[in-house]
Amino acid sequence: MSTENMYRIARDLYAEIGVDTDAAIRRVSDIPVSIQCWQGDDVRGFENPDAGLSGGIQTTGNYPGRARNIDELRADFDFAARLIPGKKKISLHAIYLDNGGKAVPRDEIEPKHFASWIEWARERRYGIDFNPTCFSHPLAADGFTLSHVDPGVRAFWIRHCLASRNIAVAIGRALGQTVCTNYWVPDGFKDIPVDRAAARARLADSYDQIFAEPVDDAFNLDAVESKVFGIGAESCTVGSHEFYMGCALKHNLLLTLDAGHFHPTEVISDKLSSALLYNKKGILLHVSRPVRWDSDHVVIFDDELKAIALEILRYHYEDRIHIGLDYFDASINRVAAWTIGARNMQKALLYAALEPTARLQEMEAKGDYTSRLAYLEELKSYPFSAVWDRYCENCGVPVRDSWIADVQEYENSTLSKR
Numbered sequence: 001m002s003t004e005n006m007y008r009i010a011r012d013l014y015a016e017i018g019v020d021t022d023a024a025i026r027r028v029s030d031i032p033v034s035i036q037c038w039q040g041d042d043v044r045g046f047e048n049p050d051a052g053l054s055g056g057i058q059t060t061g062n063y064p065g066r067a068r069n070i071d072e073l074r075a076d077f078d079f080a081a082r083l084i085p086g087k088k089k090i091s092l093h094a095i096y097l098d099n100g101g102k103a104v105p106r107d108e109i110e111p112k113h114f115a116s117w118i119e120w121a122r123e124r125r126y127g128i129d130f131n132p133t134c135f136s137h138p139l140a141a142d143g144f145t146l147s148h149v150d151p152g153v154r155a156f157w158i159r160h161c162l163a164s165r166n167i168a169v170a171i172g173r174a175l176g177q178t179v180c181t182n183y184w185v186p187d188g189f190k191d192i193p194v195d196r197a198a199a200r201a202r203l204a205d206s207y208d209q210i211f212a213e214p215v216d217d218a219f220n221l222d223a224v225e226s227k228v229f230g231i232g233a234e235s236c237t238v239g240s241h242e243f244y245m246g247c248a249l250k251h252n253l254l255l256t257l258d259a260g261h262f263h264p265t266e267v268i269s270d271k272l273s274s275a276l277l278y279n280k281k282g283i284l285l286h287v288s289r290p291v292r293w294d295s296d297h298v299v300i301f302d303d304e305l306k307a308i309a310l311e312i313l314r315y316h317y318e319d320r321i322h323i324g325l326d327y328f329d330a331s332i333n334r335v336a337a338w339t340i341g342a343r344n345m346q347k348a349l350l351y352a353a354l355e356p357t358a359r360l361q362e363m364e365a366k367g368d369y370t371s372r373l374a375y376l377e378e379l380k381s382y383p384f385s386a387v388w389d390r391y392c393e394n395c396g397v398p399v400r401d402s403w404i405a406d407v408q409e410y411e412n413s414t415l416s417k418r
């Protein structure tokens with residue numbers, strides 16, 4: 001059925017509460033969402049796909065069809081991208097390098113190892129984000145990298161981060177866009193340490209070295225990601241939230257907030273307006289779905305996802321909040337996982353763009369909390385889905401559930417043959 005009639009009714013209904021649905025669609029079409037490459041192959045990469053995933057993060061499940069090489073990953077990503085509306089970036093990790101079959105030590109990676117990614121992204125008008133990979137490596141096997149007690153190991157990871165930053169700047173220059181480079185290290189203690197202070201001082205010193213030289217903001221923005229705990233590092237995470245709040249302010253970096261990296265009743269939607277007051281640079285989001293722990297489930301259209309989107313749009317934070325997805329589920333079709341999560345992120349942004357925020361804020365300012373609650377609840381049953389369908393149609397991507405059959409077909413013809 002065509003979206004036209006339903007959209008017309010929805011547009012009129014939203015107009016009655018002062019919301020311009022066409023403007024909402026235009027607004028959301030301009031917000032890039034960075035999609036994590038690592039959903040496609042269970043965070044293995046191409047450095048050594050058989051090396052297990054380490055660093056206290058885990059993919060569970062063995063659904064058939066994971067991408068085994070660079071061509072398969074790109075083909076799968078392209079397939080998903082055709083099903084997802086909106087502006088896209090791909091977030092790459094250093095281990096997704098194109099080394100032409102020749103092993104390159106992680107502290108020697110160069111922009112040329114990402115040249116084919118740049119060309120691929122340029123043709124498709126995708127932006128790129130970047131991540132040094134400080135896990136799944138023999139020198140990270142004991143759980144420490146940038147805070148390692150051995151100066152030689154620590155120096156190796158500093159060189160890897162510097163090499164990654166250099167690659168990110170080169171990508172940004174080549175594509176004429178801004179890369180967000182995210183630093184996350186798994187460093188932490190399984191059991192209660194007696195010198196967490198020294199570990200944190202070493203981590204701080206590593207970042208002093210990594211961020212010593214400024215780079216051009218137009219091409220690269222560095223971001224640092226905290227965490228509360230990891231598997232095998234339950235007692236103390238060296239790079240805690242407080243650590244990185246200070247680190248980001250000191251070095252003028254983006255603060256990365258991952259939805260799964262806080263205590264289970266804490267939500268990142270509430271943190272944005274506080275963090276941005278003091279951190280003028282901005283925030284990188286790792287939108288994820290923690291189920292009881294940092295489980296990295298596929299993002300669904302739940303209250304917290306809507307709250308994140310609402311908080312971004314209510315205060316016009318689009319320029320300072322960079323939206324990235326970070327989840328990895330190996331128990332379902334991975335192309336579907338990409339599509340479901342990214343469509344949901346887009347859906348939440350559009351949902352937020354349809355809020356009559358100024359009116360609600362007026363009620364709140366007057367102390368009329370009754371009306372605020374009443375309207376917030378009534379808004380939930382406005383015909384949002386008709387606007388969403390229209391947005392998908394405008395973007396030339398499948399409307400409603402029609403994409404599911406496409407993915408099943410791709411599974412039958414391609415993924416299941418791997």
Ligand code: RNT
Nearest residue numbers: 038057131184258286326
């Ligand atoms: C780990 C962090 C980190 C990774 C990716 C692969 O807990 O969330 O961002 O998930 O870099």
Ligand code: ZN
Nearest residue numbers: 225258286326
């Ligand atoms: Zn993350």
